[in-house]
Amino acid sequence: MLYFRYRYAIVFPTFVGLFLFTCNAHRDVFLLLCRVGFSVGYSTVLATLHVLAADSSAHLHAIGAAVEATQPMFLLLFDNVNKMQRAWQQVLGKRDTLQSGCASTLIGLEDVTEDAMDSRPFLKNLEDKKRKKSYTAAVWTKHVPSLRIHAADVTKKFRTTHAKHRLRLRKSDIRTMRNTDVDEAPTDGVAKQLQNLVVDQLRILGHWLQCWLIMVCGDQLSVDRIRKIKMYMGKGDTPFQRHDWALPIIQLWHLKWNWQKAIFRLHWYEPTGKGIFGLHHDVDLLSRTKFNHEKCEFYPAHHILEDRFDALMLDALRLLCEEKTGIIHPPKTSLLDGLELYFNAESKGPLKNITFDELDAFSHTVYRRYMCNDAFEDAQGNCPRDPAVHGPHIAADDIPLLVPIPMGEEDSESENETEPGGPQAAATATKRTRKSKGTRAKKAKAAEAVNSVGNDQCFATTVNFIRMTFWYLEMCAAIAEGDIGRVFEVLKVLRFSFWGAGSTNYGNEMLELACNFLYDFPPALQYAVLNNYLVNTTGLLGHWLELDLLQEHFNFWIKRLFNSKSHDFDSKHLSEAVGLNIHGISSIRDRFPSIFGFKKNHGKHKKATTTNDLNALGVHYRADCIMQYVPGRNGHVVPNEFFAGFGILDGGKLDEFLERTTRNAASVQPDNDLDVSQDEGRLPANPITSGAEGSMDLTQFSLGDA
Template sequence: METASIAAQLPFSSVNVPSSQADHSCRSEPREGEPDAGSDGEEEEPVELLQEGFLTSKLGRRDPWQAVTASILVLLFFRYRFAMLFPMLIGLFAFTCNANRELVSLLCRLGWSVGYTTTLANLHVLAADSELRLKLLGAFTDALGPQFLFLFDNVNKMQRAWQHTLGHKDELKSGTAATVIELEDVPPGALLSEPFAQKIADKARSKLTVKQLSDDIDWPHVRGVGAATILRIWLKYVPSLSPHRAAVEELFAVKHSKHRLRLQKSKIHTLRATNIDESTTVGAASVLRNLLAQLFIAPASLINWMIMLCGDQLTIDRIRKIIRYTFKCDTPHEQHKWALPIIQLWHMKWAWQKAIFRLHWHPDLAKGTFGLHHDIVLIEREKFNHEKCDFYPAHHILEDRFESLVLDALRLLCEQHTDLVTPSNIMLLDALPMYFASDGPLSSCTFEQLHEFAVTVYDRYMCAAAADDASGHLTQRSSIYGEPWSGEVVPEETKSATPAPIRLAKKKKRSRTTAAAQPARNFSNGDQALVTLCNFMRVTLWYMELCASIAEGDIGRSFEIIKLLRFSFWGAGSTNYGNELLELACNFLYEFSDDLKTAVLNNYLANPSGRIGHWLELDLLQEHFNFWIKRLFNAKSHDFDGQHLSEAVGLNIAGISKLRETFPGLFGLKRNGQRHTDASTVHDINQLGNHFRKNHVLEYEGGRNQPYVVPNEWGLGYAKLLNGQLKTFLDRTTGGQSVSADEPEPVLSAEPGFPAAPVTVSEGILDVGEFITGG
């Protein structure tokens, strides 16, 4: 559905009009004392009229040339019924907005739109074109191998009954939505099935050891990107450091780059939705047959090839079960040797986010108890549900607290290097620029010195050795930490000093191995508050780097964090993802050929817009398409197998999403609903900074006790794998059993707050406000 190219042919703007005429001769001046008729008595902000290749207009009011052009197109439609391009686009746009049928009928009567029936007919025509492209995509599979990957997920929609009667009640409709993404930069022969099948048959993974997993981690790289991430935060909040931005970004783009994907716009094709429930093994097998049928791929075409099948943990688990259950069938097609399951990263990232909250959440809010829960209450976000852990609120909490800690660490460094302490009544974000101002004591600070500051902060707070040092088992290194602080903590007034009431609830099924904040005796006379803080900053740094590396399209950097999570998921009690990452390690260390590794890595992420910093995970892309399918699920008689949803909607989702995003911009309108408003976090950071400074949270104080201590989950995971979990995993998977001992829990995308926007990066700053472009 090529809406952008169609819309580009319409002369909607003042592009074809001299600027002097557009600015002066085509406006009627208001009479004295009367509001401007073009602005409805309100002052509108200047907007960009046309984007991505069109001229920019800064008109702050209605453009009469647009109105005249649109009116002429409407009159042409009255004169000649096949001059319907403009009304057709209006009808399609109204469909994407779920516009009321009566409104569409009114626009149709006035000639501004085609009727609803005509719009549906146009969608079916566009669907036929999309289906033809899919056939062409599958036509060369036998000769050239698959030039695409499959991505699919379950989609759910609740149908509410107007009146509940026997046999007539609310019903949850379940189906499957799927997408095809064309592969890029695949070495010839990378997807041949025989080398991979031979490695599986030889049980090559049985040689894997814990030491090999540990040695696979590039610790100097982790330290380097940690320091670079710290620098990005300082530049974000200290304007006088902005001249160093190019040097900081070069650290990510050159020095610490691992496997940066070639910038390109991904070629994405959505498939027909079906009523098949892919959450069962039988349903997943039916989905695979349906996907091949939609691309008209004959079974004989897949004798020698593999197709990447991508999805969340539940989807991948079902595919693996299909491969196990059909192992003794007659043909490679029936044995599903062509299926190469690849677990995706967004749900994994969300699982790590949940693990951080599970590790660091402590219910006690008594005076003198510091930690994540205390700081959430301090910035008045106490309504956050740490068990449900909605992605957006959780992301902002982790980001804001982490940035506040990094900024306060900079304050301490500045005070130590200048012997100048700013007054306590000056807020953190006001104090830091004073050090680096043109007349400040650090005005001549070079990038090399600033980088040394960042490395020092990493060594103080973001590595496992920092938590060990804070525990008191080792002597504090003054070269890194400076002089320890000793003194009396000023009591902090807080309205949440009393513990939260305990509510009784139904017990939920939990993983057999859980990890959380635990009480601990301070035998070594260390600083328990600082121990917990160091462990928080370390795991949150890994989370932030995972977000940034994905958005920047450096899948190699992402995998360096995944190598760490192989241990940390086990230590945090997330055993399902711990098993999944062990499976991924077996694939990359023993079973994938070099060409297959390259093919998988080059296609692990998608970039629907083709813009820098806008790469995203494939499973999040599918969730976005699911969102649109459910939004257009607008009749009680529809189901996912029906012609309306499967054809008119399912095959056109990418185009519908793109049209909804770009069409208002043709008329100079802001893209309302396409971005979340960026709320200022200055007050939150200052509030946290004041607390950190007042209570010396980032300074070592021997003997400071807390009612809980968060353990080093990486070390716990290492010990678990060493004590038999790795051997258990290898015995289970080489013996033809499931990767995970526990059944994966389905994630319902119908849950409120489920995100449809990815993390993006612009000039080194993370953002989660922008809606996904459909392609």
């Protein structure tokens, strides 16, 4: 009755009903609150969602209609989404089924010049076949309290001096699209999905795309299928039929995860015991024994890499302080407390007045000793070690008894996969093939070896880990800061390292990306791609993230609201009421409680204190001289994947790639070479963000206003 007297009286109960829907509240909760007037009924909530979906659909039509007069000012992003439907009782014709669909997002382009999406210069370059022709200081300021006064200077240096191509700070224009029940794994599934997005949802006519490009973004499987569509439809009569308008752009989150897996695959040496040091040993030391290094869940793996890298860098700082001051604290002094004694003014530490420039010089010294390929080569003992560069010498008698590496059980596949003793052989023998049932592709990994006299394999392996993890963490930090130029500097290295690590699929993708920017993309298109490679959902500094990670978040919400066994992904409920309203659903869930005065949940995971972990690793590194060169020390061999990858490409793989893609630009991956298996065990994805002092955090998604 109140609604008939005042039409806006129902607004607040509608918001309550929508909030209950985002929380997957039970129908009885709707019934109870509706009876007392605090909420509208469940059917009214659904009707409201369909009204909102119609408005979202109208906006998509307007965006599509603009293509008739100007270049497309948006990119398309899609990914598969799966949901298991459990049968209450399994009988013939009624059993558990896996529902597969495809979720999509439209993101508005920013900072794009006029005619940047013109397809004609790009297609001409393909026809011409042109392609044939200080992260360390941030760790110290994060963990040593007396050095935190320099944190702002470290952050400023990353954002100014070391900046390569920082994106303009903005809040991205994000619009979710209808879900479909299309399976994107087969090529015809991606063709159907593109047809649905461009023609059915955006209502773009084929002749409007005669001379335009639309960036279509996704993971490795998605972009590979788009290229295959272009190859199969290459004889079409019109640019639209040939899919000349579709520009596949591989995204970064799955690429970053693949590099993370490569680190664990190379450095995880299965045998454990006295005298065996490395990644596996340190994970056991930290009692993280439930971690599955083969499955490699993203966030547990990220924390392991970050904590071990931080501990190694802090121990390197300890050695530098001992070298500069001549003061060595007792072995019982913990790593962090010992460092604080060097820099603390109250305890009159000898380095209490250290300046930022001096700290920066320390980081350059650490980089040369531990974080570059020259450091790895020096650890092989093939050249004299200069104390001014490498630090003071240490003799084998100065550390506990060196125990030779015990030979574990031989892997039955190792005879065909690696030749122990040579990092080149360990990597060059790998060849990625399509996984068939009951078989696994062979890849480079740690190998057993007893070293020749003069080198330090344990130290060389540690340097190799530091170098690989540094590239991974640098990519994470650069993405959070929105510096896509720094990200691409890391990708320049990974185009070799993926090959050496046995990840040939991503190795091919890195070569294709390099050829795109070197030969295929005209300058205007290059800047358009770079300026829209990342997305910012809040408009806040340090909150940039990858497009495929954004889609993973939307997929999580879609599956969470998949609350009826009678629905599939193409149903009106999921495709319209849910799919078109994911952005608003997330915003209501995030912001509605503040109406009642509740403190806003910023979504940050409570940062676990890693002090004990760092100190435990510090005791081990100091006692066993892990960060010091000890001639004759044995250890398992980890191949230098960068040099191995360079050798693989120089040995013929690069020429093979160029010949194959010159003959057919869509043949980035060799036939039957793509692993089409889906990643298992994906977590509700949280972005890695950068705080005010440059430290990295895991922050819950927020799609609300900044």
